[in-house]
Each structure stands twice: as structure tokens, then as C-alpha cells.
Amino acid sequence: MRKGLQFNLFKYVGWRHLKLHPGRAALTTLGVALGIALYVAIAIINESTKNALRESIEAVAGKASLTISAGVAGFSEDKLEIIRNTPGIKSAVPMIEARAFFEGAKESADGLYILGVDLLQETSVRTYQATDQRIIDDPLTFLNQPDSIIFTETLAKKRGLKIDSKVKLSTTLGLKTFTIRGLLKPEGTAKAYGGSLAIMDIDGARMMFGKENKLDRVDVIPLEGVTNQTLKESLQKSLGANFSIESPATQSEQMEKLLAAYQLILTFFSTLALLVGLFLVMNSITVAIAERKKEIGTLRALGATRFSMVSLFVTEIFGIGLVGSTLGCLIGRGLAEKLVKQVTASVASQFQTRIEVTHLDFSYHQIITAITFGTLASVIAAFFPALKAAAIHPLESMKKHAESSSAEDENRSKLMIIFGFLLLVFTTFSMTLGWGKYWSGIDLFTKIASVLGSALFGPYLVFILIHAARSLGKNTKRPMIKLSLENLIRSRKRTTSNVMALMVGLFLVMMIATVRASFHDTLTNWFNEIFIADVMVASTGRMIVADVQPIREEIQKEILEIPGVKPIGADRGSASRIVPYYYHGKKMAIKAYDHYADFYQYQNFAIQNGDRKKIAPLLYTGEPNVILTQSFLTKQHKNIGESVELDTPSGTIAFKIVGSITDFASAEGVIYISRENYKKYWKDPLVTAFIINIEPGHSLEEVRAEIDRRIGKKWNVITISNAEFKEQMQQAIERSFAYTRAIEAIALLVGLLGLLNTLLISVMERTREIGMLRAVGATKKQISNMILLESLMQGVFGSIVAIILGSYVGKLFVEYALTTTLGWIIDFHFPKESVLQTLLTGIIVAMIAGILPARRAANLEITESLDYE
Amino acid sequence: MNKIVLTLIFFSLPTFAMSAKEIMVKNEEARKVSVYEARAVLTTGNAGESPKVKDFTIWRKVQPDGIHNSTLTRFHAPAEVRDEGILIIENASGKNDVLLYLPNFKKIRRVESQQQSGSFMGSVFSYSDIATPHVDDYQYKTLGTEPCMGDPKLTCTKIENTPANEEVKNRIGYSKSIIWVRPDNFMVERADYYQTDGKLWKKLKATEIKIIDQKNKKWLAHSLSITNQITNDFTELHFSNVDVTKDISDALFTQQNLQKVK
Incomplete structure (x- = not known):
């Protein structure tokens, strides 16, 4: 093929096709965008949560190289002298940590962290920037009055407080009135916990929070030339083994490890959503290519090579992937904004750790990775259908009836079912035997296998249901029902695509519902x-x-x-x-x-x-x-x-x-x-x-x-x-599972888009058939009802199969993967309330997705329809 | 504070014939009282704010080495600070021990050395101002003479003091100070203090310079006014009932006594 011809091919064929079908291109793009959006949102939340934790730990530690602590109950303040006398210590400053609540506190946001510090010793480790010239206007009064407190400017603004304001906080002595005697700029330590903190002098904090003669931590700085390790060993020797002596970096790592399991679940759901999105891309391309079979044949007959055909489709989807991924990044950023509070509240509930994400971390690196990943994944998803289309002989492509049920297709379809079944078998074994723990690659493959297996095997189950419905309804006097059932069976490939599109979204919904129900019911x-x-x-x-x-x-x-x-x-x-x-x-x-x-x-x-x-x-x-x-x-x-x-x-x-x-x-x-x-x-x-x-x-x-x-x-x-x-x-x-609702919504939206896309394509594909029906006397209403009925049946049967497969994979996830990850033995609970919900949602989604194609089909001109193809 | 307070003492030989260091030796002699007790009122504030007033007693005694002082202050008013005490023990190492007694907690707290160049309890004075300066801590340069502010008929010597070493510089927190020393009593009547970056930081005026020990020719400025040139914060310190005749025991300057509230 001559140089430049490839560009022309895209310009006159690919680009023209996209321009002629902007709605469909938009749907596919949106499918990619939503898949990427959820993935990006979770990635942003995970990263931002980790960073917020790290920033809080580092902000509280200040310049300290090591932090000495001994659990929530603290340790005797006599240890401070031992620490200060340990060789290699330059500075050692004590701290009391407490949690207080504002009067009438109802939720976590009504709480604040109290850091009780020795303000006469602090400067060697932590620095504070006052909003005024001095942090405390009158240190003699501040230090001697147990009600003295310094708020961060952030918290004071949030609660409408200023210097000299009185504020009531819960303490171990009951509800006590504190006087704000200083305000801190959101810098250094004041940035910790998103600014939801207050500083007290150590003696005041001890008295108010029941920690008389105790310390919660001591932050130390070694002398020049003394390494952290050497100092840690000396301190451990002086204090004994029951003291934790860690650097802020190690503390951050430990906290991140704690969060890792939780974030793994989030990533699991988001990966599944992305897989669903990509699957839909693949499905859309497959259907689109099938529809464009004749066009492919013509181009091939005119001399286009297989390579150029593959390149054409890949270029088209590259554009869709690029635009979809970029859009996905934008939607993902917005979604992260909406979800972050729910996720951090859930994390805080589970780990009893306050995390205040004040800003979302979405770096250029993450943006480029997401766009590259989304685009590449779309291209890969499109590559195989494109390869298959290009492999078709031009003569075969130009045959009038594009949808031929050749023996080859039948065999391929059977193979796909078997492959899907095997993937589900693999998922079962991998999860029950915990193969993922041996290599993370297996873990990822198991996730892919669960979605792909369900998507490939699911339609087989749907056909069983359709056949059963046909047997049950063979005596019905409503011809449209019979016709619709026959259509679904006859157009196996088309039905499979539609069902797959809807099913994967509902599968994910059902799976999340199963996990939520199991957790909820077991704990309750x-x-x-x-x-x-x-x-x-x-x-x-x-x-x-x-x-x-x-x-x-x-x-x-x-x-x-x-x-x-x-x-x-x-x-x-x-x-x-x-x-x-x-x-x-x-x-x-x-x-x-x-x-x-x-x-x-x-x-x-x-x-x-x-x-x-x-x-x-x-x-x-x-x-x-x-x-x-x-x-x-x-x-x-x-x-x-x-x-x-x-x-x-x-x-x-x-x-x-x-x-x-x-x-x-x-x-x-x-x-x-x-x-x-x-x-x-x-x-x-x-x-x-x-x-x-x-x-x-x-x-x-x-x-x-x-x-x-x-x-x-x-x-x-x-x-x-x-x-x-x-x-x-x-x-x-x-609250812990509130964020999963958003994931479910996204999954459903992806399913809706996928079904709408495939239904639209299938109506186009059936233009001639619809024309013939109209020609033999079918009314517009009957045609519209037939399309809607088909859509409805696909919705019902797809939902039933999604319920079965989603709850099955959810069960595996709950009983095995989650048990291994979390360490809790969670009993499987079938999400009964979600069954009706999923079924109804499936039907509604199918009906919504069916309305536009039904109207379009009904409005087709008979003569034009008969000329189609 | 008292670096300045006690710098303001002395009256004697004409200063023009003396070197800057000789003048400062005379200054140290004039302000160094072996022991005294006084009542003081410390007023702090900023233009536009209502000033805060604290009333306290101060005891000071030269340690057996004849160089370093021990100082105890005990606050009487307002009620929030009543019975609080601050004990400053100067050390030969230059790192002073500063201990604060908080009666509400019945606890003694140590002020770390790094904090000693900072504000003394919210005033414009620093902890190092409270402790007395020693001649050997600085290098001196005569900048000239000017009519004295308190008595324009007299000619004050303008001297630049720079810390003798980094340790002193870190402790006092000033890069240099310029002082005006009176020729009649060798007491400092004005001083400008500069930040480590060279910017003018504080301006001090000493008035009511009175002889408190006729026999040993010891002087004390009974009124000190210092202003932070950057923030406009000000602090005024007035001494009264200065008594140099009391027999003050060394036991007064101990941690045990610090937490003994009468």
C-alpha cells in the first residue's frame, strides 16, 4: 500500500464513519470514560489517603528522627530523663495525644486531636507559625491555666472561633470550657489531620485528659553523626523492648500497610469496573465491525490489505480510547472529590485513625498513566475483533446477509462458552485455594477471569432461559412474544452481545451487593x-x-x-x-x-x-x-x-x-x-x-x-x-460501604451505555428485516413493541444470570479472598434485597436502552429499509 | 531586661579617654549589685490593644564565683499568674538554667536553651535580656559620642557590641547592639538591638537611673521601655522598693524554694 494511503483510508473511511455515527462513537467513548473514571477516582483516593496519613505523621513528628511510644496507655514521664540521658540524644521533647469532641458531638467531624506539648521545649523539634506575631500572647497565663488551648486557623474558621473565644470540649473530667489563646497558620504541625487539631501545654493536656504523670510519645533528634539505627539501639537498651522506637517514615509505612488491605478491596472493585468498561469497548467494536462487514469487503476488494484494515480500526479506537480516557480522568477527578469523604470515613471507622484528606493528589504522572492505560487497553480490546474482521475474505464480507450462522461461528461460540466456563472454574479454584498470594499476577488474572468468564458463560445461561421461555410460551396467543423469542434465538450473536453488555454491569453490581450484604449481615x-x-x-x-x-x-x-x-x-x-x-x-x-x-x-x-x-x-x-x-x-x-x-x-x-x-x-x-x-x-x-x-x-x-x-x-x-x-x-x-453505591451506579451506567450501543447497532443491522415486517403488515407500534419486548427479555434474562453469577463470584470473594485479605471470617449472605433491585434495574436499564432503537426501528421507511444492505 | 537594667548603673570618670571595653568594664561594675530585692511592674502591649500588667518581686544575687547571677522572680498579679516563679541560674558555660514554676500544676518546667533567645514570657525582652551580660561575651567598638538623651549636657559614648562567638550569638539572638553609655555613671541610657539578618529589632530607653547602693556605687535604671520595631509591641518595666541591704540566702535560688509559695 502506498505511503499516505493509510491516512486517506482513515480520513475517508474511519473518520467519515465516526462523523456519520456520532452518537455511537460518543457512547463507546463514554463507556471507556466511565471505566477509566472509576479506576482513576479510586487511584486518586488511595494515593491521597496515603499522602494525608504520611503528611500527618510527618507534620506531628516535625524535625524528629525517631518517635518513642508505648501504645495508647502511654508511659511514665520518668522515662523522659532516661531518654534525655541516653548517649547520642540532642533533643527529646514529650507529647500527650488525646481525642476530644465539641459539645453536642454527633459525628467524627465534631472531634479534634489534642497535642499536649511542652511549649518551653518544642522549638527544637516542631515549629508553629502563628497567625499573629506570637503563637501565645501571654505565655505566663497560657502555661498556668489548664483551659488554655491553641487552635489551628483552619479549625477555628470552620467553627467560627477566634482568639479569646470560649469553646466546650469533652475531657475525662467532663465537659470543660477552654479559652483559645492562640491561632496557628496551616503550616508545619498545624497541617496534621487536615488541621483538625489543637495544641495544649503538656500539663494542661495531662490534667484534662486523664494522663497525669504520663507521656504518650517522645520525639528525639540525635546528635550530629549519630545514626537513627545507633540511637534506636541505645534507646531500646535504656528503655526496654516494650517501647516502640520508629522513624516517621517507618510509622508512615506501617500505617500504609494497615490501609493496604482496605485499598486492595477498593482497587479490586475499580479494576473490575475498568474491565467492564473495556469489555464493553471490545463488545462495541465486535458489533460495529460485524455491521461494517460489507464496507470491509468493499475496501478489501479495492485493494486494502489486512494490515491496513486492522490499522483503520485500531486508529479509530485509538482516538476513542484517547478521548474516553482523557474524559475519564476528568470525570474520575470529580468522582474522587465526591467519594473521598465516604471512603475516608469508612477507613476511619475501620482503623480508628482520623484521616483528613484536604487535597486530592492527581499528578501529571497519574494522568499520563491513566490516559496511556485507557487508550492502550481500548486498542488491545479492539485489536482482536479488528484482526478477525480483516481476516475475512472480501467475497465473504460482501455477502448480503452479514449475520450468517455458519458452522464455524457455531463452533467458535461453543468454544467461547467452554472458555468462559473454564475461566469461572479457574476463578473458583484460585479464590478458594488462595493462589493470588503466590503471585500478584494470578490475583489480577483471577479478577479478569471472573468478569470474562461470567461474560462468556453468562449468555449460554441466558439462552437456556430463553429456550425455557419459548417452551413455556409456545401456546401463547401473542405473536409478538413468540416473534421476539424467536428473534433472540435466531440472532444468537446479536443477543449474546446485548446480554453481555448488560450482564457485566449487573454482575458487578450483584457482586458488590453480595460483599456488602455478607459484611452487613455477619456484623449485625x-x-x-x-x-x-x-x-x-x-x-x-x-x-x-x-x-x-x-x-x-x-x-x-x-x-x-x-x-x-x-x-x-x-x-x-x-x-x-x-x-x-x-x-x-x-x-x-x-x-x-x-x-x-x-x-x-x-x-x-x-x-x-x-x-x-x-x-x-x-x-x-x-x-x-x-x-x-x-x-x-x-x-x-x-x-x-x-x-x-x-x-x-x-x-x-x-x-x-x-x-x-x-x-x-x-x-x-x-x-x-x-x-x-x-x-x-x-x-x-x-x-x-x-x-x-x-x-x-x-x-x-x-x-x-x-x-x-x-x-x-x-x-x-x-x-x-x-x-x-x-x-x-x-x-x-x-457508612463503611457507602462508597460502593457509587461504584454500583457507575457499573450500571456502563451497562446501560453498552446495551444502548449494541441495541442501536442491532436495529441498524436489522433494518431490512424490519422493512420486510412492515411490508407484510406489521404496524409501527408492533415493530416498536417487538424491539422493546426483545430488550425487556434480554434485560430480565441478563439480570437473572447476572444475579446468579454475581452472587456466586461474590460468595467466593467473601468466603475466601476477603477472609485471606482481612482475616475476618465473613459468612456469605445472599443479598436478597438486591435481587429485586438488580432485576428491576436490569429491566429499567434494558427498557431505557430499548426506547431509542425501538423508535428508530418504528420510524424506518419501508422502501428504504428494503433497499438497505 | 536586667542586662539592660544593670547596664545602666554607674557614674564616674569621663569616658572619652577610655576604650570601649574599659567603658563596658566600668558599666559592669556599676550595675553589678551583689544582692537586691525589688518590686516590679511589667506592662506589655501593642498600639491599639489594652496593655497587660503583671506585678512581681525580683531577687538577684551574685553567685560565689563573683561573676554570675542567680535571679528569682515571683508573680503576684493578675490572678492567672499568681505565684508563678521563674528561676534563672547563670552558668559559666553560658547556657543558663531557666526554670518556670506553674502553681496550678504544682510543677517546675525547664525552658530549653534554644528558647532563651526568644521572648521572655510574651514581653519584648528575651530571656537573655533578663540574664546579665558579661564583658567577655562581646567585642566592643566605639562609634563616637552623642549628647545624652536623659541629660543633653552630658556626652554619651556610642558603642557597638558584637557577640564574641557563635554560641553567644545563638544565646542572645542578636547580631549586634549599639548602646549609649552615660559618662557620669557608666549606665546605658539607650540601646538598639539588631536581628541576625542585620535589621533593627528593638529599641530600649532607660530612665530614672538612680543610685541604689551609695557605699559601693551601684546604680539601677528604675524605668525601662523597650519597643519591637517590627511588630510595634512594647514592654515597660518599673522597679520600686529596691533593697540592697537584705540578707538573701542562696537557698532562695533553688528548685525547692521555687515551688514554695508563701
Whole structure:
């Protein structure tokens, strides 16, 4: 072929075709754009979340090379001198970390981080920029008054506060009024947690947040020439093994690792959405090429080579891919903006870590990668159909009936079904046997196999359903139903394309719904079963994730004096303490309860290795005993009867494992311990919540009102009834999965576009057939109804198959892949409510997609139609 | 503050015949009181803002080495700062120990050395201004003479002080200062302080320079006014009831005493 001919071929054939069918080109472009958009949105959110975490950690660490900490309970302030006297230390500054809530806090956004720092020592590690000339106008007053607080300008603006404003915050001493005595510019440390923080002097913070004589962390700077490693070893030697000594970079890495599993799920969904988008591109191209068979034949007969034909289609799709991917980046950026709050709220719920994404990170590198990836993937998706089209002999191409059901096609179709089936078999084995853990490539291939397998095998199931419907409806007196069913069977290829287009979108919807339902039902069932106490008394905040300000244990005495509160016996309390805990770098939780009866009087804890009334008392023998979740035992390769060494502020203690329990508070593991032992080893007398039962003869509301009246304001505690607590749980789960709704919507939109595209093409393809029907007497309405009916049947059958396959792959994902990734044993729950929803959505999408082609078909002129082809 | 306060003492020989360093030696002699107790009022503010007033007692005593001082201040008013105390122990190393007692927490807190060049408790004075300067900490250059501000009949010597080394420079936070020394008592009556980048930072005026120890010829400026030229913040310090006759025990300048509130 002469030089320049290729360009002319694109200019006069490819470009002309795109101009003649702008709607279809737009649909395909939008399909690519939506697939890429979701992928880009998730990538942006993942990156921005990681960066926000890293920035917060680095902002709080300041110039420190190492940070010394010992868990939530902190450590004795005497250690500061030991640290300062350790050889190689240039500066060591202490810090108290606390979480506080504004008065009337209802959600996480009503909370803020409190950093209690030694303002007389800080400058060597952290710098603060005041909005005024000085951070604190009057340091003598600031340091001596426990109500002194410095807000970030960001937070102050958000809450309409300024210097000298009074603000009420929850503390362990109850609701306390603070005076804002300084404002910080959003620079350095003030940028941490998206500016949702306040600085207090260390002594004030200790007093207000129940950390007298304690420190939460010490940030150190080594002397010049002393390496971090050398200093870490010296410090570890001076302090002992139960102190975590890490650089900010390592802390960031640890946090990123924690998030990795969660982000993997997000990426999984977004990859699936992208695959769905690309599949639709492939489907559209296949159908488009089939439609242009005659044009291909003509060009081939005129001397166009196979290469030039492939190049023509690839160039066309290259343009569509490029435009679609660029559009996808723009939509993705907008989508990320909408989704980021939901995702970070979900992450915060699960990891008890506040993440404030203040800006989205979408670098040029990411944009170029996304566009290149989208364009290339579109080209690859188009390449094989193009290759197939170019391989057709010109004579064959020019035959009038483009859709021939040749034996070759039949065989190919059968092969595709078998291939699809095999891919689903592979998906089943890969997920159940966890092949993905051996190599990430297998993991990616499994995802592709699940979509592709369902897409290839799904239509076979649809045909079974259509055949069944034909058998059932053979005596129907409605000829249009018969005709539509016959059309669907006769035009196997076309039906397959349409069903595939709709099905992959619904498949993804169903899969996500299955995951959500399984999580939701497993957690809800667990929670409904275990929590049986009447009322919980805690400070304001989100009790469900223990994201609350701890309170003082003395409150118990006052609670028990309230009429209607069931007595609990002189030898015991009913306090619980729930704190995050790091074990070998994994974030877990410690749950400490006052008495073994808490395990069955207030909660029905699901102890797995025997009667809870026999196992729970083992925690209260005075010996260091623990009950661990199954996830802890499995992941840390421990067994009941063995010991587990836990780092505590009192040193490393070997706790004997006396039982196993089901708990979803942390995927890595939960440690149950007596509060007596917790207080002894962790030296933390604070309480997360008190659990109480109501004495018969008293009403819940009466007791709650009395608690509110007597101690509510005094200690800033609220009462949460059993029903409210469960409702909070429900909401927390809903929040965790809120973002999946957006993914479902995108998947559906992609499905709608795909079906609309293929239906439009199929109407064009059937122009002559429709003309003939009109010629033999079919009315416009009948033609329109026939197309709509066909679309409806494809919608119904496609949805049914999507429900079956989506829930099947979802089941595999829940029971195997997710269990491996998260460590939780999640029971499969069929998303019953989603079945009707998916079915209806499928029908509506099919009907919407069918309206335009139906109108178009009905409006075709008979003579023109008969001349078509 | 008291670097300046005590710089303002002395009255004696005509200064024109002396070198800058000789004048500063005389200045140190004039302001160095072996022991004294005084009441003071510290007023801080900015133009357009209502000033904040703090009332305190100051005790100062020269340490046994005869060079370095120990200073204790105890605040009486307003109520938010009542009984707060600041103990400054000068050290031969140049790194002073600055301890702050917070009565609401019953705790003593140490002010890190890096912070000592910063603002002294929100005033325009720095911690290093509070501690006394020593002749050997600076290099001196006579810039000329000018009529004295407090008494135009007298001719003050204008001297440029530059830190003798980096350590001193870091501690005091100034690149240089220019002072006007009176010829009658060798007390400093004016001073300009420059930032490390060479910009004029603070301007000090010392008035009410009175003899407080007739026998040993010791002087004290009873009124000091300092203004930050960049922010327009100002601080005024007035001394009263200066007593150099009290027998003040060394035990007064200890951590134990710092947290003893009468």
C-alpha cells in the first residue's frame, strides 16, 4: 500500500464513519470514560489517603528522627530523663495525644486531636507559625491555666472561633470550657489531620485528659553523626523492648500497610469496573465491525490489505480510547472529590485513625498513566475483533446477509462458552485455594477471569432461559412474544452481545451487593447476638468504634447510686476499656472488662472453645490470661494453652491464651483481658464505657433521664440504649460501604451505555428485516413493541444470570479472598434485597436502552429499509 | 531586661579617654549589685490593644564565683499568674538554667536553651535580656559620642557590641547592639538591638537611673521601655522598693524554694 494511503483510508473511511455515527462513537467513548473514571477516582483516593496519613505523621513528628511510644496507655514521664540521658540524644521533647469532641458531638467531624506539648521545649523539634506575631500572647497565663488551648486557623474558621473565644470540649473530667489563646497558620504541625487539631501545654493536656504523670510519645533528634539505627539501639537498651522506637517514615509505612488491605478491596472493585468498561469497548467494536462487514469487503476488494484494515480500526479506537480516557480522568477527578469523604470515613471507622484528606493528589504522572492505560487497553480490546474482521475474505464480507450462522461461528461460540466456563472454574479454584498470594499476577488474572468468564458463560445461561421461555410460551396467543423469542434465538450473536453488555454491569453490581450484604449481615448478627445490656454510659463520640473520650472510673459509683440501675455486687464494677494495640506492627484492639459476668450478663460473647460461663472466669484468676479472637490465633500461629507475649508499660508479659472468641473490632485480632490486669500492666485506669442493666419496675427512659440529670453534664457522659447502640452499629456498617453505591451506579451506567450501543447497532443491522415486517403488515407500534419486548427479555434474562453469577463470584470473594485479605471470617449472605433491585434495574436499564432503537426501528421507511444492505 | 537594667548603673570618670571595653568594664561594675530585692511592674502591649500588667518581686544575687547571677522572680498579679516563679541560674558555660514554676500544676518546667533567645514570657525582652551580660561575651567598638538623651549636657559614648562567638550569638539572638553609655555613671541610657539578618529589632530607653547602693556605687535604671520595631509591641518595666541591704540566702535560688509559695 502506498505511503499516505493509510491516512486517506482513515480520513475517508474511519473518520467519515465516526462523523456519520456520532452518537455511537460518543457512547463507546463514554463507556471507556466511565471505566477509566472509576479506576482513576479510586487511584486518586488511595494515593491521597496515603499522602494525608504520611503528611500527618510527618507534620506531628516535625524535625524528629525517631518517635518513642508505648501504645495508647502511654508511659511514665520518668522515662523522659532516661531518654534525655541516653548517649547520642540532642533533643527529646514529650507529647500527650488525646481525642476530644465539641459539645453536642454527633459525628467524627465534631472531634479534634489534642497535642499536649511542652511549649518551653518544642522549638527544637516542631515549629508553629502563628497567625499573629506570637503563637501565645501571654505565655505566663497560657502555661498556668489548664483551659488554655491553641487552635489551628483552619479549625477555628470552620467553627467560627477566634482568639479569646470560649469553646466546650469533652475531657475525662467532663465537659470543660477552654479559652483559645492562640491561632496557628496551616503550616508545619498545624497541617496534621487536615488541621483538625489543637495544641495544649503538656500539663494542661495531662490534667484534662486523664494522663497525669504520663507521656504518650517522645520525639528525639540525635546528635550530629549519630545514626537513627545507633540511637534506636541505645534507646531500646535504656528503655526496654516494650517501647516502640520508629522513624516517621517507618510509622508512615506501617500505617500504609494497615490501609493496604482496605485499598486492595477498593482497587479490586475499580479494576473490575475498568474491565467492564473495556469489555464493553471490545463488545462495541465486535458489533460495529460485524455491521461494517460489507464496507470491509468493499475496501478489501479495492485493494486494502489486512494490515491496513486492522490499522483503520485500531486508529479509530485509538482516538476513542484517547478521548474516553482523557474524559475519564476528568470525570474520575470529580468522582474522587465526591467519594473521598465516604471512603475516608469508612477507613476511619475501620482503623480508628482520623484521616483528613484536604487535597486530592492527581499528578501529571497519574494522568499520563491513566490516559496511556485507557487508550492502550481500548486498542488491545479492539485489536482482536479488528484482526478477525480483516481476516475475512472480501467475497465473504460482501455477502448480503452479514449475520450468517455458519458452522464455524457455531463452533467458535461453543468454544467461547467452554472458555468462559473454564475461566469461572479457574476463578473458583484460585479464590478458594488462595493462589493470588503466590503471585500478584494470578490475583489480577483471577479478577479478569471472573468478569470474562461470567461474560462468556453468562449468555449460554441466558439462552437456556430463553429456550425455557419459548417452551413455556409456545401456546401463547401473542405473536409478538413468540416473534421476539424467536428473534433472540435466531440472532444468537446479536443477543449474546446485548446480554453481555448488560450482564457485566449487573454482575458487578450483584457482586458488590453480595460483599456488602455478607459484611452487613455477619456484623449485625454478631452484634445483635452479643450486646444484651440495657444501657451504656459513655462520653459523647462514636461509641461503636470506641472513638470516644475515655472517662474516669469514679463515675461508676455515682451511676450505681441512681435509682433503677441494677446493682452489680460489691466486689465488681461494670466498666470496659477498649483501646487500639499494636502487636508485631499489626493494629489490634484490647478489650478489658471488669468482671467475668460481663461476658454473659451484659454481653453474650461468642466464646468458641467452650461454655462462656466457664471460660470467662479464667481471665479473673489474677494470672495474666487472655482470650484471643480466631483471627489473632490464625494469623499469629497461636493455639489455646500457649502463651503470647504482650508489650505493656510494665514490661513484656507472657499471657496465657485461655480461649478464643469471635469479634470484628479488628481484622488482625482482639485481645480480651480482665480490666484488673489491664490496669495493672497498662497502668491505665480510664474507662471507655460503663454497661448497666435496668432494675425491673423501672423504665429505661426514667433511668436514662436520671443519669442525664445527675451526671450527664457533670461528666459529659451520655446514655446509649441497647437499640440505639445497635442502630449506631448499623450506621457504621452502612457508612463503611457507602462508597460502593457509587461504584454500583457507575457499573450500571456502563451497562446501560453498552446495551444502548449494541441495541442501536442491532436495529441498524436489522433494518431490512424490519422493512420486510412492515411490508407484510406489521404496524409501527408492533415493530416498536417487538424491539422493546426483545430488550425487556434480554434485560430480565441478563439480570437473572447476572444475579446468579454475581452472587456466586461474590460468595467466593467473601468466603475466601476477603477472609485471606482481612482475616475476618465473613459468612456469605445472599443479598436478597438486591435481587429485586438488580432485576428491576436490569429491566429499567434494558427498557431505557430499548426506547431509542425501538423508535428508530418504528420510524424506518419501508422502501428504504428494503433497499438497505 | 536586667542586662539592660544593670547596664545602666554607674557614674564616674569621663569616658572619652577610655576604650570601649574599659567603658563596658566600668558599666559592669556599676550595675553589678551583689544582692537586691525589688518590686516590679511589667506592662506589655501593642498600639491599639489594652496593655497587660503583671506585678512581681525580683531577687538577684551574685553567685560565689563573683561573676554570675542567680535571679528569682515571683508573680503576684493578675490572678492567672499568681505565684508563678521563674528561676534563672547563670552558668559559666553560658547556657543558663531557666526554670518556670506553674502553681496550678504544682510543677517546675525547664525552658530549653534554644528558647532563651526568644521572648521572655510574651514581653519584648528575651530571656537573655533578663540574664546579665558579661564583658567577655562581646567585642566592643566605639562609634563616637552623642549628647545624652536623659541629660543633653552630658556626652554619651556610642558603642557597638558584637557577640564574641557563635554560641553567644545563638544565646542572645542578636547580631549586634549599639548602646549609649552615660559618662557620669557608666549606665546605658539607650540601646538598639539588631536581628541576625542585620535589621533593627528593638529599641530600649532607660530612665530614672538612680543610685541604689551609695557605699559601693551601684546604680539601677528604675524605668525601662523597650519597643519591637517590627511588630510595634512594647514592654515597660518599673522597679520600686529596691533593697540592697537584705540578707538573701542562696537557698532562695533553688528548685525547692521555687515551688514554695508563701
